[in-house]
Amino acid sequence: MKNWEKELISENDFFNIWGAYVKNNGDMFFFEDVKFQPPNYVWTIIECDSDYGRSAHWIASPGFHIVNILGYVMTQKPWNNDTPDAFYSYDDFNLRR
Numbered sequence: 449m450k451n452w453e454k455e456l457i458s459e460n461d462f463f464n465i466w467g468a469y470v471k472n473n474g475d476m477f478f479f480e481d482v483k484f485q486p487p488n489y490v491w492t493i494i495e496c497d498s499d500y501g502r503s504a505h506w507i508a509s510p511g512f513h514i515v516n517i518l519g520y521v522m523t524q525k526p527w528n529n530d531t532p533d534a535f536y537s538y539d540d541f542n543l544r545r
Contacts (some may be wrong), residue, residue: 457534462508466534467524476519485515487511488526493518493536506536 453505468491470476482490492513495507506518509525510527 455532456507457532459535459537462523462534465525466527468508468521468534469524470521476521478519482520482522485522486526488528489522489524491521491523491527491534495523508534508536529535 457466471481476493488510490512491508491510494507494509494513495516496507497517508521510531510533512520
């Protein structure tokens with residue numbers, strides 16, 4: 449595990465501990481779906497380019513963001529100001545072995 453990865457919640461913990469969920473059909477939520485939800489239960493899925501020794505990846509960041517947005521997910525557990533970002537999904541190109 450690289451140093452920058454240690455700062456993030458693992459994808460398994462994000463789903464298992466935080467209770468992350470998406471639409472029933474498996475798609476992420478759109479802004480229209482979450483704009484009136486309690487903000488501390490909304491996470492923005494952001495696409496991060498490969499830079500600074502990092503692989504291209506997706507992260508879930510607590511709250512509403514406006515750059516590189518792929519969609520939104522909700523959690524059953526609310527985040528607070530100390531909650532770190534979470535891995536959401538690595539870019540498909542990096543999953544191929």
